[in-house]
Amino acid sequence: MSSTQPSKDPSSRRIRVLVAKPGLDGHDRGIKIVAATLRDAGMEVIYAGLRQTPAMVVAAAVQEDVDAIGLSVLSGAHMVIFRETLDLLKSNHCEHILLFGGGIIPPEDVKALQDMGVGRLFLPGTSSDEYIRYLEEEIARRRIQFGRD
């Protein structure tokens, strides 16, 4: 697979993404690869680290003025974590921030989360061009939708 091109319009702001591991699980192989590949694709990446609460994640996302939050959850706690993060984004008037993620999430839960308003969830076997392309397209769309471009 060829490496992806950063955003085609050279004058648009670079995409800023915060990635984090919420909850207790510390398995960070996947999230570090996501962070590195997003950075290599020309995005600005903030890695908030381990043991983040949804409140810490949203606070950091607001402070860093990011376009998207990516959460990695392998522990089975995804319903609780994503729901709480979505609620906090709403209550902080941050609906323009895309919430996406990955990990070990059963297909029925993926559907339930997306029905709630979570973006795409990337499961084992995903290659980096899939999430890079998704973020570029979805964030471009949201910038127009929320008038932030």
Added chain:
Amino acid sequence: MQDAPPLTIKSDSASDQRPSLEESTDPKAEFEAKRRRWKERVAKSRRRPGRELTTNLSNMETELLGCPDPNVESDEHIRRYNESLGMPAEYPYTRGVQANMYRGKLWTMRMFAGFGTPEDTNRRFKYLLEKGQTGLSTAFDMPTLMGYDADSEWAVGEVGKCGVSISSLQDMERLFEGIPLDQVSTSMTINSPGPILLALYCCVAEQQGVSLDKLRGTLQNDILKEYIAQKEYIFPPRPSVGLITDLIEFCTEHMPKWNTISVSGYHIREAGSTAVQELAFTLADGFAYVEACLERGMDIDRFAPRLSFFFNSHMDFFEEVAKFRAARRIWARRMKEKYGAKSPRSWTLKFHTQTAGCTLTAQQPENNIVRTALQALAAVLGGTQSLHTNSMDETLALPTEKSVKIALRTQQIIAHETGIPNTIDPLGGSYFVESLTDKMEAEAEKYFRKIDELGGVIPAIEQGYFQREIAAAALRFQQETERKERIIVGVNEYIEPDEEPIETLKITEEVEVRQRERVRALKMNRDNDKVRRALAELRRAAREGDNTFPRFIECCKVYATVQEQMDVLRDVFGEYQEVHAF
């Protein structure tokens, strides 16, 4: 884990292995002497019970050990054989740690299990024992692993999801209900709160009337790899190593059948390291623990025999076999030559293996049965003492009964149908495998030098050395996969676009509600004065450098919870903050 007493031969000492003057100048004489000694040991070794034949399917007797023929080979060849390989159960142990290996006793079939309430896991333990596993292995949930009770705010959404929820002695009693602790060997996979879990196990034993010196099993208890790979650390490195040393000290005196630590490479490999890195970083950690115990003033030949190891068995088949062999040789050489251990039991590296979870795919999960079988085979050819085989559905969820049974049957088929256990180190002498074993040892030595340059394992951790190496190796593998330089069947080749999802295990929210209620009720119904006093004594011991382990036992006995004890230590030692890099 190897749970039998070591082979008793008339002398357990090093002098038993020292060549005579004549032998040391004549490699062929030395070889013959070694072979004679080994055959004597074999004659005295136990044999597996039962009637299984050691003849092959042409009714020929299977050779127990393939060796060079001194009538044909040169002196130099035999000299190198003596130095690099030698005989099983003799320095440098390249070929194996028991004289007749699996003819004496098969590796322990020890399936990692745990989920939901203690009762759920008790049922799964009994199911696995009934299906023929020969050792228990306990998986704890994230709150327990991180020292939080089921009613903690950190536990929300996590109770019973990745393992069993244990907050107190009450839970531990339920976990081992109907399981006599003097009749099983139990491994517990937990690190920061590890000593507390062992203390709980000791309390259950006491209730059953089983004395501590009868308890057999292993506590993972390897904090260094947490900073390096798994990230289930809580306190900073030095006090954490102190807790580990406390436990080793206590067990050396009171629990001679208990493996005090399982120095782990599994997690390092799962985080994305190469096989050489897994080998080098694990052994480096092992040596760091040896040094910590020596600094405590302990006698190496008293504690070293109960240090054990835990490796991954990954996809590159021969690399894994070479890795296991190199591990034994490196450990033996350093323990004897650098640390001056005198007892052969200190030189022998014994290990548990788990097949590589990270190689399993969510796509076409039945293929994982094949991957696991091949990885299990590598572990057996590498001479493992104990083995866990992953289930095919473990990229999706914890295993169902059906899939864990297949994983166990995989081991049983290797053990009973392939003939492999009838020969020791059958790949020994292969030009390829011996060359690879040598290369892996040489590459590991380069890493040891680098770690020394950085000041040792803990300084290297603080400088982020291991974490960067591992992240770089993980990224590289991912890129190779994406470029199809590495093919993964079902993922980047041989893809099935529309797969039917398979049935997986579900943990309900009921578990969390139930466990939370139990903890709350416990805290109200126990003698809280006793708890306060026990926790205060734990705090004092931790502050003043007294051995914490007996205090953990006292706390557990009066039903202080896991978190209550961990909070005392969080207060005394502080919490470790990692600087994250990617």
